[in-house]
Amino acid sequence: MKASHVVRFLTDALDLVGVTDQGHDKRVGIVAHALAGRLGLPPATRDRIFVAGLLHDVGVSSTHAHDHLVADDQWGEVDRHCDRGARLLASLDGFAALMSIVRNHHRPWSSPEMAALPREGRVEANLVFLADRLDAWVSHGLGARAGALAKARASLGTLFSPSFAPALDSIAQGADFWADMGRERLSRRVDGILHAIAFEPLSARDLATLPYLMAAIVDAKCPYTAEHSFRVAAIARRMGEAHDLPGAECEQLQTAGLLHDIGKLAIPDEIVNKRGPLDADERRVMEEHARHSYEVIVRLPGLERIAELARHHHEREDGRGYPDGIGGTTLPLAARILGVADVFQALTQRRPYRPGKDEAEVRRTLADARRSGWLDATALDALDARFDEYWALSTGPLALRGLDPGLARLCLNGAPDDQAATTTSSAPRTPLPALSSRIVTSPASRPRLR
Numbered sequence: 001m002k003a004s005h006v007v008r009f010l011t012d013a014l015d016l017v018g019v020t021d022q023g024h025d026k027r028v029g030i031v032a033h034a035l036a037g038r039l040g041l042p043p044a045t046r047d048r049i050f051v052a053g054l055l056h057d058v059g060v061s062s063t064h065a066h067d068h069l070v071a072d073d074q075w076g077e078v079d080r081h082c083d084r085g086a087r088l089l090a091s092l093d094g095f096a097a098l099m100s101i102v103r104n105h106h107r108p109w110s111s112p113e114m115a116a117l118p119r120e121g122r123v124e125a126n127l128v129f130l131a132d133r134l135d136a137w138v139s140h141g142l143g144a145r146a147g148a149l150a151k152a153r154a155s156l157g158t159l160f161s162p163s164f165a166p167a168l169d170s171i172a173q174g175a176d177f178w179a180d181m182g183r184e185r186l187s188r189r190v191d192g193i194l195h196a197i198a199f200e201p202l203s204a205r206d207l208a209t210l211p212y213l214m215a216a217i218v219d220a221k222c223p224y225t226a227e228h229s230f231r232v233a234a235i236a237r238r239m240g241e242a243h244d245l246p247g248a249e250c251e252q253l254q255t256a257g258l259l260h261d262i263g264k265l266a267i268p269d270e271i272v273n274k275r276g277p278l279d280a281d282e283r284r285v286m287e288e289h290a291r292h293s294y295e296v297i298v299r300l301p302g303l304e305r306i307a308e309l310a311r312h313h314h315e316r317e318d319g320r321g322y323p324d325g326i327g328g329t330t331l332p333l334a335a336r337i338l339g340v341a342d343v344f345q346a347l348t349q350r351r352p353y354r355p356g357k358d359e360a361e362v363r364r365t366l367a368d369a370r371r372s373g374w375l376d377a378t379a380l381d382a383l384d385a386r387f388d389e390y391w392a393l394s395t396g397p398l399a400l401r402g403l404d405p406g407l408a409r410l411c412l413n414g415a416p417d418d419q420a421a422t423t424t425s426s427a428p429r430t431p432l433p434a435l436s437s438r439i440v441t442s443p444a445s446r447p448r449l450r
């Protein structure tokens with residue numbers, strides 16, 4: 001897997017957050033890259049600005065935050081996504097050079113924080129800010145282009161560097177600059193630029209970290225689903241091992257657990273967080289998430305199998321699930337295990353519409369699911385065989401050994417910083433243990449929790 005694939009994967013996932021306005025991150029990358037070219041910045045700087053543009057909103061998981069960031073220049077919570085995005089990227093050695101751009105991509109040029117940066121870093125972050133605001137202002141409508149450029153010009157010296165004036169003039173004269181930013185064309189333009197960049201090969205450590213970074217982004221979508229992906233990953237992996245599935249398949253189950261709900265980024269917050277049953281239309285929108293997960297993951301070379309597992313995590317034993325309505329042994333056992341691990345973890349976790357269920361309620365619900373043809377009997381047998389162990393993995397304290405401590409803190413949402421630090425600091429940062437040993441429960445979680 002190449003770094004360009006990872007960038008494309010991340011920007012595809014982040015684009016989902018726009019829901020009805022997808023493509024913001026890609027457009028910002030392309031516009032920032034074009035502005036950098038018109039300013040005559042060196043190729044390496046242009047490349048860095050491009051990739052930073054594609055990933056600049058990596059700290060945004062909720063549609064609520066996305067909408068505010070596009071519509072409201074003065075939004076009071078703007079710093080949070082910059083800081084979170086920089087901390088997420090800090091966990092990948094290959095992308096650490098983007099941290100400063102992401103952290104500062106909403107800071108006015110004239111602010112003291114920007115004045116304190118080295119000139120090059122200040123220009124890079126500020127160009128991404130300009131591209132970001134141009135895209136936000138233009139998205140108000142086709143007639144908004146002239147207005148957006150006028151607004152940008154009027155902000156030179158305050159929001160943006162005065163040195164950007166020639167680039168803005170050049171855009172104003174180039175009639176084709178905004179042309180055809182439709183989804184397909186946008187992706188082709190992104191790929192064209194990405195493939196010309198000479199990325200360093202990604203380290204094994206970065207490749208192992210990537211699914212965790214993605215899970216941290218997905219689980220941040222909703223306060224109720226914090227840690228869901230990590231726990232599903234741990235449970236599904238253990239179930240695979242207990243069932244004597246081959247090692248490679250157990251690894252795939254863990255990665256699929258981390259990535260299975262990526263498509264939820266495309267579901268509006270008000271549906272994901274609704275305090276009550278979804279109506280038929282909302283349910284249809286929600287059910288699209290499995291297909292979205294597949295479409296984003298399947299583009300990563302080597303992860304096709306994991307994309308399939310993610311696609312089918314809501315199928316039912318009786319064939320009445322989604323998105324494909326296939327069940328029984330048509331589905332590989334790993335997919336059925338992932339489905340059971342997902343339901344089991346969700347049952348134990350608080351949801352907007354109900355509290356977390358206690359052990360008796362969970363056992364009752366699973367028994368009903370077996371009778372009604374919802375969940376697969378073989379996978380349920382595997383769960384029953386070590387119920388207490390899975391209960392601990394689902395509800396007990398989690399430690400993410402070997403993971404970058406900063407990322408572990410972001411992953412263990414809601415855990416006090418010092419707790420996350422103690423659960424991770426004893427592990428060596430490099431070399432990382434195999435992915436398989438990353439998720440463990442601490443001994444304190446082993447007693448039965450009733």
Ligand SMILES: [Fe+2]
Binds near residue numbers: 056057069081106132
């Ligand atoms: Fe932003």
Ligand SMILES: [Fe+2]
Binds near residue numbers: 024057
């Ligand atoms: Fe943005």
Ligand SMILES: [Fe+2]
Binds near residue numbers: 260261289314
């Ligand atoms: Fe799901």
